[in-house]
Amino acid sequence: METCIRWDAMKAACPTRQVIARIADKWAMLVITALEGDEALRFSELRRRIEGVSQKMLTQTLRALERDGLVSRTVYPTVPVTVEYRLTPLGQSLTEAVDAIRDWAYGHMSEIELARDAFDGRAASSP
């Protein structure tokens, strides 16, 4: 694989491209949001909190975040086994940037909705 001397996500071969693909993902951002505040949550709790996520998607997202070192998975030998997920310090270091994206969305919803209405109006009236 071609390497990049300095990180440059514009280069297809740069490993940062893959990391951005992992973080710049709706479900990853919602999992990180759910785990903010140093909370440990069980799979079922995460699934309840993140409305609409499928079991498969949550499993895949958690596994990918665990592989990248953002989420830790702790298994407690109860009967049945208890598995808890929480953000690692590396994952915690990402929360500020994730919050910024989410807060931007919260703060600009009305502008976005106006833009959509205008766009859809133009599309409907164009010949």
Next chain:
Amino acid sequence: METCIRWDAMKAACPTRQVIARIADKWAMLVITALEGDEALRFSELRRRIEGVSQKMLTQTLRALERDGLVSRTVYPTVPVTVEYRLTPLGQSLTEAVDAIRDWAYGHMSEIELARDAFDGRAASSP
């Protein structure tokens, strides 16, 4: 559609969920990155700059960003027609958050790579 009194991306019906899905997208983040600095770029320039993006994916991403009011599309009546894309003021307001995500990725690549090696090592040695 069920509404949310306050924005809450954890709710499947909250319109912010959809906006986060749009922004929390690798190609959208790379387009916004490419257009930072108040630059206007033609489709072909964007495609060259964002290595590996397909024509279809770039078209879809630009159209979605235009619909949400983040990117403007200007058509100049040259022969052949020239089409330029640039960030709107709304799009510019998002660049700080996008930069934060990208800079986090640039700043933590080595930790992520170590975490992956450890994870893959554990996966390989587990019974």
